[in-house]
Every structure is written in C-alpha cells, then in structure tokens.
Amino acid sequence: MGYDEQLKPCRNNLPESSNPRRVVNLISSLISLSLSIRVFAGKWQLIRNKLEELYSGLVGADDDPSLSGVLPAILSTAEECSDLARRCTDLTYSGKLLMQSDLEVVFAKLHCHVKKLSEMYTKGVLTHSYALVVSKPEVASEDDKYVKVIVEVGDVVHVLVDFLGSSELEIQQESAKVVSLIARFDSYKGVLVGAGVVAPLVKVLECSSETGKVAAALCLQSLTENSDNAWSVSAHGGVTALLKICGGVDCRAELVCPACGVLRNLVGVEEIKRFMVDEGAVSSFIRLMRSRDEAIQVSSIEFLQSIASGDESLVKQIVVREGGVRVLLRLLDPKWPCSSKTREVVMRVIENLFFSWSSCVTILMSYGFVDQLMYYIRNGDVSVQELALKVAFRLCGTCEDAKKALGDAGFMADLVKFLNVKSFEVREMAAEALSGMVMVAKNRKRFVQDDESIALLLQLLDPEEGNSGNNKFLISVLMSLTHCNSGRKKIVSSGYAKNIERLASESQVSSAEAKRLVRKLSTNTFRTLLSGIWHHHHS
Incomplete structure (x- = not known):
C-alpha cells in the first residue's frame, strides 16, 4: 500500500472540529509508516516514540469532551508529521539540514502534546474509557509495541475482560481477538489471568459466534501452556465446553485445532484426564480422526497420543474397541490422499501407543501394518522412509511374531x-535389526539362501570399509548363521571370509566376537576347509 492510500481514509474525512477517532487513526497510520522510512532513522525513532505515547494517551479517551481543547493542535502536528513522512519516504526534501530541523520541530511539538495530555490525566480532567481498543484490534497486530501500549495503559486489560461478557456479539468477538493477541506474549499471560480472563473466555466458548470461539480457544491454548492455569480452565467448565466443540458434527479446523490444543495442554493433570476419559473424549477424537480435513486429523491424533501416554491401558483399550487402530492404518494406506507429515504423525502414534502392548501388536499385524511399513521403506519420501525403518526396527524388538512377519515380508x-x-x-539400526531377525530359525533359513547378502556382510567387516561401529551386530548375524551347516559353508567359502580372521587378530572391541566366530567356524570338519581357504588367500 502506498503512502497516500495508507493515510487517505484518515486525512480526507477529517472535519476541522477534529473527530478524535480519526486523529487516533492518523497517528496509528503514522506509527506504521515511520517504520518503513530509511532516512534520518534516529530522528524518526524519537518521533515514533512520541507518537506511541500520544497514541496511548488518546486511545481510550476519545469520547471525553475535555479533549476538544487539545485536538486541533494535535491534528495540526500530526498532519505536519505526515507531510514530513511523505517527503522522507519519497526522498523529495530539499536539503538534509532543513529536513533535520523540521523533524526536530515536529518532535518538540509532539513532546508538548504528550506532556499536556499527561497533565490532564494527573489532574483527573481526562479518564480512559477504552472503547477504541476494542473497535480497532488490528492496530495491535501491526506491531508488538501496540500490545505493550494496551497492557500498560491504566486498566485496559480489566476493561477488555469486562467486554468479553458484553451482550453485543461484535464487542465480545473483538475483545476475544485482542486478549488472544496479548496472550501470545509470555510476559503478559499473568496479567490476563490476574484480571480474571479465564471464566469469560469459557463463556465465549459456550455461546459466542465462531469467530469469538476461535479467538477464545487460541487465547486459552496460549494460557494453558503454563500447567498452573489448567485447573482454572477446568474449574470454570472449560473442559466440557471444549469437548462439546470437538464433538460437534460440522466444526471447522480453525476452531477444532486450537480446542484440541487446549485439551492436550490439560491432559497432563491426572484428574482432568480422568474426567475427559469419563466424558467420552476418546470416542469423540476417534470420530475426529475420520475427518477429511488433514489439520483436524493431525490434531486429533496428537490429542489421543497425549491422553494415552504413560501406562494408559484403559485409553488404549477404548482406542482398539472403538476402531481407532483401523482408522490410523487407513491413513497409512498409500492410496489414501494424505500428506507425508500426517503419515509420520500416524506412524509415531502407533509406535508410541501400541508397541508396548503385545495384543495390540498382534492386532496391528492382522490389519496389514507390516505391509504398509514395507511399502514406505521401499517407496516413501526420505523422511517417511527413514521413520518407517525406525518404526520397523522398534516393531522387530516387540516379539517373535513381529520378527517372523517382517521376515515373511x-x-x-x-x-x-x-x-x-x-x-x-x-x-x-539396520545391523542391529538384522541381528535380531536371524535369531528366529525361520528367518535364518531364509537368509542363508541369500548368497549376495552373506557376501556383503563379510565385505563390510573389512577394516578399510570404515564400518567398525556395526561390527558387533554383523558378527552376531554371522554367528547366528553358523547354527546351520549351509550357513557355515557359505561363510567359509566366501571370498571375503579372510576379513573375519583379520578382525580376530586386531585389538578392537569386536575382535573378541570375531575370535569366537573363528572358533565356531573352525570346528570339526570345517577346520581343514577353513585353513585351506585362508592359507590359499594368504599365499
């Protein structure tokens, strides 16, 4: 937006009697504009500070008739300042010294206006009514400094909290937007809570417009990042109001996601978590997971993970009983339209919730989870592929059935x-998983038939390959393979078998394991074959 467009609404419609709201709007625009001026930066910083002081002095007293005596002079200075701002933006001033002088004059005039207003407040001639703060919340989002002004001017926060209970929907909405904005700043959260903001925010959640509810939920999400505020939300009926929102049929993501966020912040309190479970929260969120909106899916999955974290077998039982596992696995179906981020969230929640519970692992496998993991290990984006490998690695450590299923796949x-x-x-991770897999007889038989894989394992034991960190797992795999004759035969007859002997003769940690492997390979009839092969390689 150009300079003139930015100021036109304020300047063109200002009557000479000086409508106080328009003066305030002009000052607000000037503050924003001054931030983009690149010349005389020091001078404009000083002017901006004065404009902000002036703004905070006028912002809540615009209906006060006592202002009529000072407004014309303030308007005149603001217009003068606008003119200088335009010339500094367009670089159309005639000389630097002259412009510096003009800026100093404007600064001095603004200082006088601020001083005058301050005296009027001290004498009680002016008092704040704060109407404007609510009618123009977008000012607050223009710059962090405005939030500071709102919080630090007199009793503005208490007035905003009162306005949350207004019977006029628009005032209620706009107040909720402003408190939600203030709540983003950690240093001001205590001010809001101290002013009693929680109870009216819960009321807004119960009976305001969707816009008001969204702002209230966002505000409560910020406030409940500090767990001390959880009880306050619960005590005022906030949990019930939030669960009602999340249980609604046609709620939009803009409202459901922050509502989920608040509930997720509250589940850390054991008694509140119990209440949520009793109120049917788990069923509601399994329904939400079926939503076509991806943001809602992710929020509901993350909530279920939070409520089921720790040893929450009751919650996990409800998730299984209500078909939650099936819903999660449907989101992993490669044919299902879904982003990589959602798939990552689903894999993590399955790993976190169900791997510690053997009957759940069985259910997962019966629904085809292993095939899905294998699909993403082979075809996923890099981030999904790596996560799928980690999840398969964890699954591998859960039980023998999982190792068998992964071997079959x-x-x-x-x-x-x-x-x-x-x-x-x-x-x-791959080496460790493999060493666990071949401990299962069925997998071992399958692996022994793969000559190439055995050759690669032996090749990687070469000290020059730089794989020493994995040697103990690789030797463990080979050790398992020696349980069958064909495995021993293939290891011994491989062109890379000498790497085992080289490892055994070194002083590394893995040399002890390598020595054991050499002993295992050297038993009975294999001793002659082995020494013949190794002798041949060394000659």
Missing part, C-alpha cells in the same frame, strides 16, 4: 541394503 533384504548407506544411525 522380505524385510531382511531391505536391511542389508541399508547396511551400506551414508547415515551411521541408519546403518547401525
């Missing part, structure tokens, strides 16, 4: 591929 071949990637964390 071909997971071991994928793990072998990951042994050679750049990321040390991924290599280590």
Whole structure:
C-alpha cells in the first residue's frame, strides 16, 4: 500500500472540529509508516516514540469532551508529521539540514502534546474509557509495541475482560481477538489471568459466534501452556465446553485445532484426564480422526497420543474397541490422499501407543501394518522412509511374531541394503535389526539362501570399509548363521571370509566376537576347509 492510500481514509474525512477517532487513526497510520522510512532513522525513532505515547494517551479517551481543547493542535502536528513522512519516504526534501530541523520541530511539538495530555490525566480532567481498543484490534497486530501500549495503559486489560461478557456479539468477538493477541506474549499471560480472563473466555466458548470461539480457544491454548492455569480452565467448565466443540458434527479446523490444543495442554493433570476419559473424549477424537480435513486429523491424533501416554491401558483399550487402530492404518494406506507429515504423525502414534502392548501388536499385524511399513521403506519420501525403518526396527524388538512377519515380508533384504548407506544411525539400526531377525530359525533359513547378502556382510567387516561401529551386530548375524551347516559353508567359502580372521587378530572391541566366530567356524570338519581357504588367500 502506498503512502497516500495508507493515510487517505484518515486525512480526507477529517472535519476541522477534529473527530478524535480519526486523529487516533492518523497517528496509528503514522506509527506504521515511520517504520518503513530509511532516512534520518534516529530522528524518526524519537518521533515514533512520541507518537506511541500520544497514541496511548488518546486511545481510550476519545469520547471525553475535555479533549476538544487539545485536538486541533494535535491534528495540526500530526498532519505536519505526515507531510514530513511523505517527503522522507519519497526522498523529495530539499536539503538534509532543513529536513533535520523540521523533524526536530515536529518532535518538540509532539513532546508538548504528550506532556499536556499527561497533565490532564494527573489532574483527573481526562479518564480512559477504552472503547477504541476494542473497535480497532488490528492496530495491535501491526506491531508488538501496540500490545505493550494496551497492557500498560491504566486498566485496559480489566476493561477488555469486562467486554468479553458484553451482550453485543461484535464487542465480545473483538475483545476475544485482542486478549488472544496479548496472550501470545509470555510476559503478559499473568496479567490476563490476574484480571480474571479465564471464566469469560469459557463463556465465549459456550455461546459466542465462531469467530469469538476461535479467538477464545487460541487465547486459552496460549494460557494453558503454563500447567498452573489448567485447573482454572477446568474449574470454570472449560473442559466440557471444549469437548462439546470437538464433538460437534460440522466444526471447522480453525476452531477444532486450537480446542484440541487446549485439551492436550490439560491432559497432563491426572484428574482432568480422568474426567475427559469419563466424558467420552476418546470416542469423540476417534470420530475426529475420520475427518477429511488433514489439520483436524493431525490434531486429533496428537490429542489421543497425549491422553494415552504413560501406562494408559484403559485409553488404549477404548482406542482398539472403538476402531481407532483401523482408522490410523487407513491413513497409512498409500492410496489414501494424505500428506507425508500426517503419515509420520500416524506412524509415531502407533509406535508410541501400541508397541508396548503385545495384543495390540498382534492386532496391528492382522490389519496389514507390516505391509504398509514395507511399502514406505521401499517407496516413501526420505523422511517417511527413514521413520518407517525406525518404526520397523522398534516393531522387530516387540516379539517373535513381529520378527517372523517382517521376515515373511522380505524385510531382511531391505536391511542389508541399508547396511551400506551414508547415515551411521541408519546403518547401525539396520545391523542391529538384522541381528535380531536371524535369531528366529525361520528367518535364518531364509537368509542363508541369500548368497549376495552373506557376501556383503563379510565385505563390510573389512577394516578399510570404515564400518567398525556395526561390527558387533554383523558378527552376531554371522554367528547366528553358523547354527546351520549351509550357513557355515557359505561363510567359509566366501571370498571375503579372510576379513573375519583379520578382525580376530586386531585389538578392537569386536575382535573378541570375531575370535569366537573363528572358533565356531573352525570346528570339526570345517577346520581343514577353513585353513585351506585362508592359507590359499594368504599365499
């Protein structure tokens, strides 16, 4: 927006009698405009400070008839200031010294106006009525400084809290917007709570317009980041009001997401969590997970994770009973239209909630969770692929059935591929998972048939490969393979078998494991074969 467009509504309609609201609007526009001026920055900073003081002095007293005596002079200075701002923005001033002088004059005039207003307040000639703060909340969002003005001018916050209970919907809405804005600043949250903002915010949640409810929910979300305020929200019926919103049929994400956010902040209090469970919160949020709106899906999944965290077997039972597992897995269906972010959230919540509970792991596998994980390990975006690998790795450690299911899905071949990637964390995870997988006889038989994978494992034991961090897991895999004759035979006859002997002769931590492996391979009839092969390689 150009300079003239920005100021036109304020300047063109100002009658000479000087409508106080228009003077305030002009000063507000000037403050915003001054932030973009690139010349005489020091002078404009001083002028801006005075404009802000003037603004805070006028902002709540605009209906006071006592102002009529000072407004014409303030208007005149503001218009003079506008003219200087325009010339500094357009760089159309005639000379630097002259402009500096003009700016100093305007600063001195503004200082006099501020002083005059201050005297009027001290004598009690002026008192704040604060009507304007509510009618122009967008001023607050223009700059953090305005929030400071609102909070620090007299009793503005108490007046805003009173306005939340207004019977006029518009005033209620606008007040909710302003308190929601103030609540974003950690240093002012205590001021709002101290002014008794929680009870009227809950009332707004119960019976205002959707706009008012959104602002109230956002405000409560900010305030309940401090768990001390949780009881206050609960005591005023806030939990019931929020659950009602989340249980609604056609609520939009703009309202549901902050409402979920407040409830998530409150579940940390054990008694409030119990109340939510008793009130059917889990069922409501499983319904919300079925929403077509992705923001609502993510918020509801994150809420369920919060309410079920810790040893919450009751909540997990309700999630399973109400079909929550099926809903979560539907979101992982590659054919389901869903972003990577949502899929990551779903995988994490499944891992966090259900892996510690063996009957749930069985349910997950019966619904095809292993196949979904394998799909993302092979076809996912990098972030989803890596997470799917981590989740499969965790699943692998839950029970033998999980290891068998992953083996049947071909997971071991994928793990072998990951042994050679750049990321040390991924290599280590793959090696550890593989060493767990081959402890299961069925998987071991399958792995022994894969000559290439055995050769790669032995190749990676080469000290020059720089894989020493994984050697203990790789040796553990090979140790498992020696349980069957064909496994021993393949290890010994591989062109890379000498790497085991080289490791065994070194002083590394893994050399002890390598020595054990050499002993295992050297038993009975294999001793001759082994020494023949190794002798041949060394000659």
